[in-house]
Amino acid sequence: MTVTFPQKGLPWLLLLPQLLITAIFFLWPAEQALEQAFYQEDAFGLSREFIGLENFADLFSNPLYYQSILTTLVFSFSVAIVGMSVALLLAVMADRVIRGKLAYQTLLIWPYAVAPALAGVLWWILFDPSMGPIALWLKSAGVDWNHYLDGSQAMILVVIASTWKQISYNFLFFLAGLQAVPRSLIEAAAIDGASPFKRFWTIVFPLLSPTTFFLLVVNLVYAFFETFGVIDATTKGGPGQSTTTLVYKVFDDGFVGLDLGGSAAQSVVLMGIVGLMTVIQFRFIERKVQYS
Amino acid sequence: MTDVILEKVGKTYPNGYHAIPSVDLSIEEGEFIVLVGPSGCGKSTLLRMVAGLESISTGELRIRGERMNEKEPADRDIAMVFQNYALYPHMTVYDNMAYGLKNRGMAKDLIAEKVSDVAAMLGLTELLQRKPRQLSGGQRQRVAMGRAMVRDPKVFLFDEPLSNLDAKLRVQMRVEIRQLQRKLGTTTLYVTHDQVEAMTLADRLVVLNKGKAEQIGTPMDLYNKPATPFVAAFIGSPSMNLLDAHLTEQGITVSDELTLPLSHPHRGAIVWGIRPEHLDVSDEHNADFALRIQAVESLGAETLIHGKVETTSGQGDAMVVRLSGPHLPDINSLMWLKAPAQYWHLFDAVTQQRL
Amino acid sequence: MIENRPWLTFVSHATLLTGIALVALPVWMALVASTHPASAFGVGHIPLWFGDAGAETWGAVLFDKAGNGVDVPVWFMMLNSLIMALGITFGKIAISLLSAYAIVFFRFPFRNLCFWIIFMTLMLPVEVRIVPTYEVVANLDLLNSYTGLTLPLIASATATFLFRQCFLSIPGELVEAARMDGAGPWRFFFDILLPLSRTNIAALFVILFIYGWNQYLWPLLITTDDAYYTLVMSIKRMLSVTDGDIAWNQIMATTLLAMLPPVAVVIGMQKLFVKGLVDSEK
Numbered sequence: 001m002t003v004t005f006p007q008k009g010l011p012w013l014l015l016l017p018q019l020l021i022t023a024i025f026f027l028w029p030a031e032q033a034l035e036q037a038f039y040q041e042d043a044f045g046l047s048r049e050f051i052g053l054e055n056f057a058d059l060f061s062n063p064l065y066y067q068s069i070l071t072t073l074v075f076s077f078s079v080a081i082v083g084m085s086v087a088l089l090l091a092v093m094a095d096r097v098i099r100g101k102l103a104y105q106t107l108l109i110w111p112y113a114v115a116p117a118l119a120g121v122l123w124w125i126l127f128d129p130s131m132g133p134i135a136l137w138l139k140s141a142g143v144d145w146n147h148y149l150d151g152s153q154a155m156i157l158v159v160i161a162s163t164w165k166q167i168s169y170n171f172l173f174f175l176a177g178l179q180a181v182p183r184s185l186i187e188a189a190a191i192d193g194a195s196p197f198k199r200f201w202t203i204v205f206p207l208l209s210p211t212t213f214f215l216l217v218v219n220l221v222y223a224f225f226e227t228f229g230v231i232d233a234t235t236k237g238g239p240g241q242s243t244t245t246l247v248y249k250v251f252d253d254g255f256v257g258l259d260l261g262g263s264a265a266q267s268v269v270l271m272g273i274v275g276l277m278t279v280i281q282f283r284f285i286e287r288k289v290q291y292s
Numbered sequence: 293m294t295d296v297i298l299e300k301v302g303k304t305y306p307n308g309y310h311a312i313p314s315v316d317l318s319i320e321e322g323e324f325i326v327l328v329g330p331s332g333c334g335k336s337t338l339l340r341m342v343a344g345l346e347s348i349s350t351g352e353l354r355i356r357g358e359r360m361n362e363k364e365p366a367d368r369d370i371a372m373v374f375q376n377y378a379l380y381p382h383m384t385v386y387d388n389m390a391y392g393l394k395n396r397g398m399a400k401d402l403i404a405e406k407v408s409d410v411a412a413m414l415g416l417t418e419l420l421q422r423k424p425r426q427l428s429g430g431q432r433q434r435v436a437m438g439r440a441m442v443r444d445p446k447v448f449l450f451d452e453p454l455s456n457l458d459a460k461l462r463v464q465m466r467v468e469i470r471q472l473q474r475k476l477g478t479t480t481l482y483v484t485h486d487q488v489e490a491m492t493l494a495d496r497l498v499v500l501n502k503g504k505a506e507q508i509g510t511p512m513d514l515y516n517k518p519a520t521p522f523v524a525a526f527i528g529s530p531s532m533n534l535l536d537a538h539l540t541e542q543g544i545t546v547s548d549e550l551t552l553p554l555s556h557p558h559r560g561a562i563v564w565g566i567r568p569e570h571l572d573v574s575d576e577h578n579a580d581f582a583l584r585i586q587a588v589e590s591l592g593a594e595t596l597i598h599g600k601v602e603t604t605s606g607q608g609d610a611m612v613v614r615l616s617g618p619h620l621p622d623i624n625s626l627m628w629l630k631a632p633a634q635y636w637h638l639f640d641a642v643t644q645q646r647l
Numbered sequence: 648m649i650e651n652r653p654w655l656t657f658v659s660h661a662t663l664l665t666g667i668a669l670v671a672l673p674v675w676m677a678l679v680a681s682t683h684p685a686s687a688f689g690v691g692h693i694p695l696w697f698g699d700a701g702a703e704t705w706g707a708v709l710f711d712k713a714g715n716g717v718d719v720p721v722w723f724m725m726l727n728s729l730i731m732a733l734g735i736t737f738g739k740i741a742i743s744l745l746s747a748y749a750i751v752f753f754r755f756p757f758r759n760l761c762f763w764i765i766f767m768t769l770m771l772p773v774e775v776r777i778v779p780t781y782e783v784v785a786n787l788d789l790l791n792s793y794t795g796l797t798l799p800l801i802a803s804a805t806a807t808f809l810f811r812q813c814f815l816s817i818p819g820e821l822v823e824a825a826r827m828d829g830a831g832p833w834r835f836f837f838d839i840l841l842p843l844s845r846t847n848i849a850a851l852f853v854i855l856f857i858y859g860w861n862q863y864l865w866p867l868l869i870t871t872d873d874a875y876y877t878l879v880m881s882i883k884r885m886l887s888v889t890d891g892d893i894a895w896n897q898i899m900a901t902t903l904l905a906m907l908p909p910v911a912v913v914i915g916m917q918k919l920f921v922k923g924l925v926d927s928e929k
Contacts, residue, residue: 003345003752003819003822003823003826004752004753004754005752005753005831005832005835007753007832008755010749010753010832011749011750011753011755011758012749012755014745014746014748014749014753015745015746015749015750015761017741017742017745017746018742018743018745018746018765018802018807019746019761019764019765021742021798021799021801021802022764022765022767022768022802023764024783024787024799025780025783025784025798025799025802026767026768026771026776026802027764027767027771028779028783029771029776029779029780029782029783030771030776030779032776032779032782032783033775033776033778033779036778036779086666089662089666090662090663090666093658093659093660093662093663093666094659094663096655096656096659097656097659097660097663100660104663104667105917106914106917107667107670107671108663108666108667108670109913109917109920109921110910110913110914111670112857112913112924113857113861113906113909113910113912113913114861114906114909114910115860115861115863115879115905115906115909116861116863117861117863117879117880117882117883118879118882118902118905118906119673121882121886121898121902122673122674122676122677122902123673124886125676125677125680125895125898125899126672126673126676131895133676164670164673167670168670169924172921172924172925173925176925196652196655225772225774225775226774228774228863228864229861229863229864229879232863232864232867232883233863233882233883233886247774247775250774250775250777250778251774251777251864254777254778255777255778255781255868260778263777263778264778264779267775267776267777267778267779270774270775271770271771271775271776274769274770274771274772274775275770278769278770343823343827344826345823345826345827364826365823365826365827366826366827366828366829366830370827371827372823372824372827374820374823374824375820376818376820377820378818378820378821378823378824379824380821380824380825380839381843382839382842382843382845391825391828391830391838392827392828392829395828395829395830395834396829439824439828
């Protein structure tokens with residue numbers, strides 16, 4: 001039981017700024033999105049009419065939307081799986097070494113601080129078909145790289161840029177997870193004659209599963225919502241629709257296409273997805289608390 | 293002069309739990325009162341009600357005649373020493389002790405004077421610029437006491453202040469607390485679950501059980517004339533032997549077949565008690581009963597012998613005997629014992645009251 | 648590790664060094680590129696070592712107008728970024744400290760409801776409510792203003808939860824001792840709670856500064872006036888040139904300048920950064 005102060009009005013005063021900002025900039029827009037999703041507005045915002053679920057019906061009968069869902073899934077899982085695999089490899093190595101652990105950590109974590117948009121720009125230029133060094137190397141190796149024309153190559157590019165930034169985060173959490181594995185377990189396995197490789201897959205990796213699951217969720221959320229900058233600063237969803245993720249589509253349809261109703265309907269769908277992911281994340285965290 | 297009065301003070305939690313039905317207690321000025329009882333008996337709740345950290349549901353608390361129920365803790369002119377010391381970790385020893393005085397708006401030089409006086413009294417002068425984490429357990433304990441003392445309060449409240457210290461330090465601090473309290477003459481309310489601490493510190497003890505004051509009295513009162521079997525068992529170590537018995541015209545029947553002659557008007561189920569140190573070794577002809585020895589604990593200065601009252605059924609009650617000096621009787625052998633009648637304690641088995 | 652296998656140790660170091668090299672590659676290339684004149688590009692080969700146009704490029708980038716419709720120099724946009732980052736950071740910390748304080752140390756009706764309202768902000772990232780949030784800010788006449796850049800972003804469920812955890816770990820006896828010492832709610836907040844939360848505040852500061860500095864979508868939406876451009880968002884305008892005459896060296900230098908402050912914070916305050924990252928995920 002926590003000790004509390006008896007004042008009754010003061011807590012409201014303390015909460016006021018947070019609640020006001022939440023109400024004005026979060027709840028109100030969310031409500032507007034909900035409302036707008038059921039209306040059709042002309043491009044100049046002069047008139048609007050109630051159309052019920054029509055925006056949603058349009059959305060779910062539009063093959064482009066399904067394509068965007070597919071794009072998002074491919075993109076997100078690629079980012080999550082590539083990023084986590086590389087980070088796990090590096091974390092296992094960093095956990096093994098005795099000397100220079102902190103130096104390695106420092107040299108691996110800094111990309112976390114790079115804005116997604118900047119990460120996109122850096123890789124965009126490295127892969128530029130006419131002057132990017134990597135594109136030129138690829139060309140000399142026989143790969144015709146042009147992300148302006150080839151949708152899959154554009155996708156690979158945004159995956160690399162997004163993953164690059166996220167490796168540091170995954171690395172830190174995997175390293176912490178590895179350091180939390182009880183040494184006595186590994187020693188027991190070593191005495192039982194398990195090789196380092198076998199020990200990793202039979203002892204360490206299963207014990208890391210909470211961390212792995214946690215990171216999977218975090219990475220998916222990251223790829224879904226925080227990579228807007230990567231895409232907007234580089235491919236702008238193209239070529240064609242090949243890198244238009246759901247979040248980018250909300251922006252594109254709303255601000256560029258000025259289809260406010262459709263954009264709002266997409267917002268509503270996305271809110272549902274975030275809600276779901278948040279619940280999964282919190283469920284998991286509750287379990288994590290029980291484990292420890 | 294009566295300093296602190298608790299009149300029918302009770303506590304009911306919002307969830308309906310009746311923690312303390314009603315306690316009456318009046319404390320004289322300068323008295324050292326110890327609230328003692330097992331965990332969950334309500335002793336800390338009672339102390340916190342006096343402190344103002346818990347509200348008083350029923351009854352009235354008066355300090356020097358003034359009603360305190362509605363007053364903030366800071367306005368009750370009391371000071372408290374907490375179990376975990378509750379020192380502010382980011383402040384130096386000096387600031388810890390001065391904080392309450394600063395909040396009261398006392399002048400800086402006066403604060404400095406008070407703090408250095410108290411620090412000198414407690415041997416903390418050298419430590420005033422240290423942070424709590426740089427202190428040992430005993431030193432932290434002293435700072436916590438110093439923080440209470442600089443305030444020069446009407447009442448000191450202690451909430452199990454020694455329970456986090458090791459055994460040796462606990463004895464030392466116990467003596468110190470008693471000496472300081474004598475010297476300062478401040479009325480003190482002290483909570484502990486340790487009956488040795490309670491007996492050695494208290495002018496008067498309040499034995500609490502399930503929120504009720506079982507008995508209030510001096511340590512010797514409680515030892516010699518416990519009012520209930522609970523008090524009898526709680527005070528004294530090892531605990532008093534308490535046996536279910538029957539009082540008849542012939543006397544007291546123990547373990548179904550053994551009768552100790554006694555003429556007493558009461559009839560029926562009783563609890564018969566005798567302290568381990570009041571049982572004497574005797575011989576077969578003069579003894580009241582025999583004990584089948586089951587275990588012997590030799591402590592050098594004394595020996596504790598655990599056994600069962602020897603009966604034909606073999607289902608006799610367990611008893612402990614305390615003998616001074618070393619003894620090495622064989623396990624399973626019989627020991628003949630005399631239980632002098634002047635040391636008997638008789639309680640009504642139903643009302644639990646002393647007969 | 649347990650067994651002494653030198654080749655395994657060698658493999659570990661080799662893998663880590665490769666990882667570091669790959670991670671650093673784009674930044675290295677950018678750094679090299681920024682030291683060559685723009686004319687060095689587009690001829691089918693890229694320089695791999697530093698050129699001698701570094702001082703010229705960096706000077707031009709920092710102090711000349713950025714170009715491509717951006718009429719302010721980079722140093723000016725850095726200042727805007729700094730104002731936005733610090734505004735968001737301090738704002739978030741302040742209002743989250745206050746809300747967590749209210750939720751942990753007071754009992755009042757609808758306490759849980761307030762907690763859930765704050766929690767809901769987690770489910771509504773700006774990316775999913777772009778258009779209506781823009782409209783709200785436009786209605787409030789906050790477009791092209793520092794208030795508009797910061798205020799809508801300072802509600803924070805994460806920071807509130809973090810401080811709540813931190814406050815809950817403060818022993819109740821300490822609060823009681825403060826009350827006995829005559830400390831009211833404000834005194835307790837400033838004398839006891841803030842000093843005790845110092846490390847948590849610092850750790851959160853690092854994370855939030857990075858968050859604030861790296862804002863991209865929000866400033867992109869609400870600023871049309873160069874005077875409020877932030878560096879990270881402006882990179883897009885500099886890239887959007889129709890002809891092939893992009894000043895690559897300058898864009899690289901600008902990109903490096905845009906990432907420098909948060910990267911410096913991470914490296915300089917690594918311990919706090921790691922703590923902040925781990926704490927804010929609890």
